[in-house]
Amino acid sequence: MEPKLKELVEFIAKSLVDSPDEVTVSEIDGEQTTIFELKVAQGDIGKIIGKQGRTARSIRNILSAAAMKHKKRAVLEILE
Amino acid sequence: MRTIEVSGPTVDEAIANALEEINLPLESVIIQILDKGTRGTEDEEGTPAKIRVSEKPSSENGIKAKDFLNTVLTLMGIQCEVTYKIRGNTILLEVWNVPDGGILIGYRGVTLNALQCLINQYMNKSWKPGEERVDVEVDTQEYRQRRKRMLTRMVNDAVSRVFTTGKPVELEPMFDVDRKFVHLLVRDKDGILSISEGDGETRHVILSKENQEAIVE
Numbered sequence: 001m002e003p004k005l006k007e008l009v010e011f012i013a014k015s016l017v018d019s020p021d022e023v024t025v026s027e028i029d030g031e032q033t034t035i036f037e038l039k040v041a042q043g044d045i046g047k048i049i050g051k052q053g054r055t056a057r058s059i060r061n062i063l064s065a066a067a068m069k070h071k072k073r074a075v076l077e078i079l080e
Numbered sequence: 081m082r083t084i085e086v087s088g089p090t091v092d093e094a095i096a097n098a099l100e101e102i103n104l105p106l107e108s109v110i111i112q113i114l115d116k117g118t119r120g121t122e123d124e125e126g127t128p129a130k131i132r133v134s135e136k137p138s139s140e141n142g143i144k145a146k147d148f149l150n151t152v153l154t155l156m157g158i159q160c161e162v163t164y165k166i167r168g169n170t171i172l173l174e175v176w177n178v179p180d181g182g183i184l185i186g187y188r189g190v191t192l193n194a195l196q197c198l199i200n201q202y203m204n205k206s207w208k209p210g211e212e213r214v215d216v217e218v219d220t221q222e223y224r225q226r227r228k229r230m231l232t233r234m235v236n237d238a239v240s241r242v243f244t245t246g247k248p249v250e251l252e253p254m255f256d257v258d259r260k261f262v263h264l265l266v267r268d269k270d271g272i273l274s275i276s277e278g279d280g281e282t283r284h285v286i287l288s289k290e291n292q293e294a295i296v297e
Contacts, residue, residue, distance in 0.1 A: 001154075001157045001158070001159045002157050003157030004157070005155075008152065008156060011151055012152065015148060015198075015205075016198070016201055016202060016205065047201075055197065055201055057194070058194035058195075059194075059198065061191055062152065062156065062191060062195060065156065065183055065184075065186055065194075066158075068183070069156070069157055070157070
């Protein structure tokens with residue numbers, strides 16, 4: 001089963017925010033590393049980052065675990 | 081989840097009042113007796129019974145949590161089955177038939193804890209102060225149980241070291257889930273004090289004798 005990393009980030013982000021319609025994820029493919037840029041509504045940034053960055057760290061952990069399964073690296077960037 | 085505190089002349093009457101107020105059948109609530117109350121005598125008036133009644137996590141919430149985890153795991157490319165159980169106040173999600181279990185758990189449970197953190201966040205999205213939070217635990221291949229056994233051994237070793245050397249003992253850095261478990265363990269041990277120190281990746285528990293400064297040389 002193939003992981004769908006972009007959809008993964010999008011699904012998690014949409015589940016946590018108040019304005020799911022304003023969630024966008026763009027994928028920048030590199031040779032070894034794929035960067036995912038996540039953008040959410042201004043008022044939702046706190047929900048994505050969480051207390052002491054806990055939520056953001058959890059999303060990154062899950063993304064890396066899924067990417068590692070296919071021997072790839074993935075980085076999540078949260079845009080302000 | 082709703083929680084109310086109700087009193088009545090007796091515990092039974094308080095329960096009846098509470099069920100009416102919260103408008104739920106007996107099997108859908110958890111009852112905690114805060115004060116049994118006393119029956120009055122001829123000279124003295126009795127004190128009323130006091131109880132706390134909270135709504136049990138519903139199967140609706142169990143299904144909601146299960147569906148969320150199912151979708152996340154599918155998008156991660158992990159083929160497996162998820163079931164849920166309701167135990168007291170906690171929704172317990174279990175993941176079965178994972179082809180490579182290690183990937184789901186991660187180093188010292190980091191992936192499993194991350195999943196658990198996000199599910200709790202998701203389930204409590206509309207939580208407001210004063211309400212009871214929905215508590216979800218995620219497990220696979222009995223990892224939580226195995227980890228708890230290991231931590232218990234680690235703590236027991238450290239406690240006997242504190243007693244023999246009289247010096248504080250630093251445990252390895254741990255995640256919040258594990259630290260919480262260690263603090264709960266230590267609470268039952270007489271004469272031992274536990275505190276957490278350090279930030280982020282290096283946050284760890286220090287055990288020391290009570291009445292002793294937790295300074296590590």
